[in-house]
Amino acid sequence: MSTTTALPTYTKKDFESGVDPRWCPGCGDFSIINQVQKLLPSVGVARENIVFISGIGCSSRFPYYMNNYGMHTLHGRAPSFASGLKVSRPELQVWLITGDGDALAIGGNHFIHAMRRNMDIKVMMFNNRIYGLTKGQVSPTSELGKKTKTTPFGSADYPFNPPALALGAGATFVARSVDIEGAHMGEVLKAAADHRGSTYVEIFQNCPVFNDGAYTFMTDKAVKADAQLRMVDGKPLLFGKDLKKGIRFNPQSAELEVVTLGVNGVTEKDVLVHNPRREDPTIAFMLANLSAKPGFPTPIGIFRNVEQPTCDELNWQQINAAKQKKGDVSLRKFLAGSDTWTVK
Amino acid sequence: MSTQTTRPVEQVDSVTIRFVGDSGDGMQLVGTELTKASAQAGNDLATFPDFPAEIRAPAGSLAGVSGYQVHFGGRAVHTPGDAPDVLVAMNPAALKTNLADLRPGGMLIVNSGAFTESNLEKAAYKSNPLDDAALKKSYRVVSVDMNKLTETALTGSGLSSKEVARCKNYFALGMMYWLYGRPVDMQVESIQKKFAKKPELAKANVTVFKAGHAFGETCELFTGQYMVPAAKLKPGLYRNVTGNGAAALGIAAVAKLSGKQCFLGSYPITPATEILQDASYFKDMGVVTYQAEDEIAGVGSAIGASFGGAIAWTTTSGPGLALKSEMIGLAVITELPLVIINVQRGGPSTGMPTKTEQADLLFALFGRHGEAPLPVIAADSPGDCFYTAIEAARTAVKYMTPVLMLTDGFIGFGSEPFRVPEDGELKPIEVTYQTKPNHDGNTYMPYKRDAKLVRPWAVPGTPGLEHRVGGLEKDSLSGMVSYDGMNHEKMVKTRAQKVANIVADVPDAEVTGNQTGDLLLVSWGGTKGSVDGATERLLAEGKKVGHVHLRWLNPLPKNLGAVLKGFKKVLVPEVNDGQLAFYLRAKFPGVDPLQFNRINGKALKISELSAKALEILG
Numbered sequence: 001m002s003t004t005t006a007l008p009t010y011t012k013k014d015f016e017s018g019v020d021p022r023w024c025p026g027c028g029d030f031s032i033i034n035q036v037q038k039l040l041p042s043v044g045v046a047r048e049n050i051v052f053i054s055g056i057g058c059s060s061r062f063p064y065y066m067n068n069y070g071m072h073t074l075h076g077r078a079p080s081f082a083s084g085l086k087v088s089r090p091e092l093q094v095w096l097i098t099g100d101g102d103a104l105a106i107g108g109n110h111f112i113h114a115m116r117r118n119m120d121i122k123v124m125m126f127n128n129r130i131y132g133l134t135k136g137q138v139s140p141t142s143e144l145g146k147k148t149k150t151t152p153f154g155s156a157d158y159p160f161n162p163p164a165l166a167l168g169a170g171a172t173f174v175a176r177s178v179d180i181e182g183a184h185m186g187e188v189l190k191a192a193a194d195h196r197g198s199t200y201v202e203i204f205q206n207c208p209v210f211n212d213g214a215y216t217f218m219t220d221k222a223v224k225a226d227a228q229l230r231m232v233d234g235k236p237l238l239f240g241k242d243l244k245k246g247i248r249f250n251p252q253s254a255e256l257e258v259v260t261l262g263v264n265g266v267t268e269k270d271v272l273v274h275n276p277r278r279e280d281p282t283i284a285f286m287l288a289n290l291s292a293k294p295g296f297p298t299p300i301g302i303f304r305n306v307e308q309p310t311c312d313e314l315n316w317q318q319i320n321a322a323k324q325k326k327g328d329v330s331l332r333k334f335l336a337g338s339d340t341w342t343v344k
Numbered sequence: 345m346s347t348q349t350t351r352p353v354e355q356v357d358s359v360t361i362r363f364v365g366d367s368g369d370g371m372q373l374v375g376t377e378l379t380k381a382s383a384q385a386g387n388d389l390a391t392f393p394d395f396p397a398e399i400r401a402p403a404g405s406l407a408g409v410s411g412y413q414v415h416f417g418g419r420a421v422h423t424p425g426d427a428p429d430v431l432v433a434m435n436p437a438a439l440k441t442n443l444a445d446l447r448p449g450g451m452l453i454v455n456s457g458a459f460t461e462s463n464l465e466k467a468a469y470k471s472n473p474l475d476d477a478a479l480k481k482s483y484r485v486v487s488v489d490m491n492k493l494t495e496t497a498l499t500g501s502g503l504s505s506k507e508v509a510r511c512k513n514y515f516a517l518g519m520m521y522w523l524y525g526r527p528v529d530m531q532v533e534s535i536q537k538k539f540a541k542k543p544e545l546a547k548a549n550v551t552v553f554k555a556g557h558a559f560g561e562t563c564e565l566f567t568g569q570y571m572v573p574a575a576k577l578k579p580g581l582y583r584n585v586t587g588n589g590a591a592a593l594g595i596a597a598v599a600k601l602s603g604k605q606c607f608l609g610s611y612p613i614t615p616a617t618e619i620l621q622d623a624s625y626f627k628d629m630g631v632v633t634y635q636a637e638d639e640i641a642g643v644g645s646a647i648g649a650s651f652g653g654a655i656a657w658t659t660t661s662g663p664g665l666a667l668k669s670e671m672i673g674l675a676v677i678t679e680l681p682l683v684i685i686n687v688q689r690g691g692p693s694t695g696m697p698t699k700t701e702q703a704d705l706l707f708a709l710f711g712r713h714g715e716a717p718l719p720v721i722a723a724d725s726p727g728d729c730f731y732t733a734i735e736a737a738r739t740a741v742k743y744m745t746p747v748l749m750l751t752d753g754f755i756g757f758g759s760e761p762f763r764v765p766e767d768g769e770l771k772p773i774e775v776t777y778q779t780k781p782n783h784d785g786n787t788y789m790p791y792k793r794d795a796k797l798v799r800p801w802a803v804p805g806t807p808g809l810e811h812r813v814g815g816l817e818k819d820s821l822s823g824m825v826s827y828d829g830m831n832h833e834k835m836v837k838t839r840a841q842k843v844a845n846i847v848a849d850v851p852d853a854e855v856t857g858n859q860t861g862d863l864l865l866v867s868w869g870g871t872k873g874s875v876d877g878a879t880e881r882l883l884a885e886g887k888k889v890g891h892v893h894l895r896w897l898n899p900l901p902k903n904l905g906a907v908l909k910g911f912k913k914v915l916v917p918e919v920n921d922g923q924l925a926f927y928l929r930a931k932f933p934g935v936d937p938l939q940f941n942r943i944n945g946k947a948l949k950i951s952e953l954s955a956k957a958l959e960i961l962g
């Protein structure tokens with residue numbers, strides 16, 4: 001096993017497996033893998049100690065294209081493999097690549113449990129709001145009314161709000177970025193790499209084949225300024241052209257509201273200052289829910305980033321304590337236990 | 345023996361005692377205590393607890409009856425006993441649900457104090473069965489008001505009446521200690537240890553236990569005492585183990601014998617839960633346990649850990665095995681070592697969770713999508729679960745394959761004496777990880793196989809061997825995704841051949857009794873004890889019979905076909921509707937096994953099986 005004392009200097013190329021990605025031309029997944037491969041030389045972990053685990057879906061082909069250890073597992077089940085590997089080998093950096101169907105439909109149960117355990121795994125969910133690999137069925141993040149191959153008259157069920165779900169499940173790092181916002185995604189992923197604990201990054205990913213333009217409502221140049229809220233740690237939550245709009249916490253209604261600087265005496269001081277380090281996830285939850293409200297922008301950036309002892313770490317504290325307490329017991333002594341008798 | 349009684353001491357070969365009472369009556373406790381004492385006296389033994397699926401069925405109800413059966417003897421004891429010789433019934437419901445099992449002429453010890461009107465009503469008795477003259481004709485009835493005698497023994501103890509009532513199981517135990525000449529001091533010590541934190545209860549239970557013992561000695565209800573001589577057991581240090589306990593010990597032993605981490609990812613399910621529970625204490629031995637959110641995640645976590653280089657395990661029972669099926673297919677196609685322990689219970693669906701069955705055999709052999717063969721091995725007794733777990737793990741890492749180990753509720757919950765292996769008696773388990781490139785141009789080919797068709801195991805953290813595995817069909821060398829049809833066919837055949845190659849490690853089937861003859865009995869898994877017992881009886885009657893036990897179900901022993909053909913008839917007794925018989929018919933055309941099937945949630949009775957064999961022999 002390698003030691004991490006002298007890390008080689010890596011370049012992006014060191015993380016390319018040489019297998020050509022098989023995504024459709026224009027697929028948002030390309031820009032995501034590009035950012036990950038750009039990031040990894042700087043995370044301070046040896047290439048052989050990084051593992052990519054994925055479920056099933058277009059997004060989940062990801063590990064094949066990375067020159068790390070990788071596992072392409074079963075639909076929805078990636079969190080279970082990642083959790084087992086991390087508990088078994090806590091020194092590894094474990095990334096989990098998943099899609100909206102993979103993580104939230106078939107894998108919803110595994111996903112929430114990985115989050116609540118604060119397992120030190122980094123989940124990147126490529127949210128294209130559609131089933132890509134199976135060619136265009138409704139997903140748990142498809143909007144109400146969405147017409148897909150299995151909902152020809154429009155989807156009749158309400159979607160998940162993924163960051164809100166992750167927060168509710170107890171994730172200690174929750175963030176969102178967008179496939180075409182390369183620089184932003186790079187920063188978010190760097191913070192995700194540095195975080196220890198259950199890490200969830202939702203990436204808005206365009207599927208040009210089965211759900212093209214899913215995010216133009218907040219990526220189109222014409223609307224972007226008003227439709228995107230970039231959350232920055234320690235900075236007021238401002239958006240809009242010339243950052244003239246802000247998010248204010250209204251103590252009377254206990255709600256977040258949109259205010260305009262200079263109108264009705266509103267100044268920057270009235271605007272909520274973003275703080276992803278609050279232990280209490282309530283404000284983060286309110287922010288995550290903004291995107292569902294008409295007239296509100298969609299937040300991107302880090303909702304929550306708090307440190308708590310991780311599941312793998314707590315397990316190993318117990319294991320090490322037990323080993324220290326009992327010392328090296330011979331197999332025979334162990335097997336004998338405390339209640340024995342001798343047959344002559 | 346410390347008694348001044350003049351009553352005779354009769355020597356008996358073996359005896360089967362069943363304690364039955366309400367779930368809260370402490371029957372499991374007194375059963376295990378008598379077991380321990382018998383073991384220490386040198387008897388061979390086997391036990392079986394029988395408890396309701398409901399944790400707290402109403403007190404006194406038929407559904408709430410809980411029992412514990414122990415069979416000890418001066419000769420080899422194969423099973424917990426067909427029918428009890430002694431039934432200790434603590435209330436009417438217990439009597440009602442168990443009396444039919446008591447052997448004709450057997451001893452019935454009843455707690456008459458519990459035969460109140462309301463208890464009789466709860467047990468749906470119209471009149472008090474103890475007043476029935478027919479009962480006394482069929483059995484030796486010893487009617488003792490244990491409620492009252494316990495109360496009397498504890499007058500002035502300051503305990504509440506509820507606490508007093510809880511002590512009566514020790515009265516019953518005291519009587520049994522007198523009856524079978526077990527040392528009083530040892531039990532006193534054991535009570536003191538058990539109730540160390542509650543000295544007032546320790547004192548009360550000792551008092552009641554001694555009162556029960558004295559009662560046996562002084563009252564005239566028993567005509568004499570019994571002596572069961574020590575059995576000829578292999579010398580050594582012994583302990584008592586249940587099958588589930590032994591499986592957990594096996595997991596720890598594998599960690600120690602391999603020097604590698606054993607990772608157990610699991611989810612609680614009756615009757616397999618105790619393996620996970622026990623293993624959770626073995627952290628210092630190199631066992632990492634993980635209780636996942638469901639069975640799928642349990643096996644998933646294990647496969648993840650296996651990718652990371654751990655010797656991985658998952659434990660479950662029928663419904664859980666069904667959930668794990670897709671995952672096991674992934675372990676087959678990725679060729680990662682894994683041991684799945686399936687403790688069978690009555691199915692399908694929730695079925696009979698606390699009752700035994702052998703009905704997962706075909707599911708274990710074939711229950712996966714696609715062509716997904718894997719080795720299947722079955723334990724045959726509680727203690728054997730230890731050795732089977734080790735053998736399963738050894739096979740998994742040696743051949744890079746998931747291995748399915750079958751046990752069942754009967755041996756999982758049952759217990760027997762277990763000889764603790766000497767240090768060095770168990771062979772180390774060799775595990776080698778690939779650390780260097782294995783192919784031209786300094787590359788690593790994860791599916792480049794050795795002569796046995798086994799692929800290398802390179803684990804994360806090894807520089808230069810970074811590679812990807814997954815559920816998609818892979819190129820037969822590089823492991824890269826391949827949609828080539830002929831490559832797929834090659835991989836399907838190769839995986840099958842690799843599993844078939846394990847036959848080299850499967851010992852030849854050994855026949856006990858006649859090597860050829862009129863009738864061969866074929867057992868697998870938990871029926872071994874019953875078939876051993878029946879074979880002994882048939883041989884004693886001079887019948888030309890043999891017995892072969894199958895520990896390996898896949899691959900089957902090389903010589904099995906020849907063994908089967910050496911007999912005029914073959915009989916396969918099973919606790920299912922004929923699954924091994926079905927399998928053998930397919931594997932050995934021309935051999936058409938006769939079946940003996942019982943699917944009543946219990947182990948096979950030696951007497952019934954012997955009768956069936958005699959009927960076939962004509």
Ligand SMILES: Cc1ncc(C[n+]2csc(CCOP(=O)(O)OP(=O)(O)O)c2C)c(N)n1
Nearest residue numbers: 056057058059075099100101102131132133
């Ligand atoms: C057990 C199982 N059920 C169904 C499938 C079929 N399936 C493969 S991917 C997929 C949905 C993928 O959608 P998503 O997770 O959003 O990934 P995307 O392709 O959009 O990246 C489905 C239903 C499967 N592979 N396995």
Ligand code: SF4
Nearest residue numbers: 023024027058132207
């Ligand atoms: S179907 Fe959509 S998500 Fe899948 S590869 Fe093509 S563009 Fe990407």
Ligand SMILES: [Mg+2]
Nearest residue numbers: 099100128130
């Ligand atoms: Mg999708």
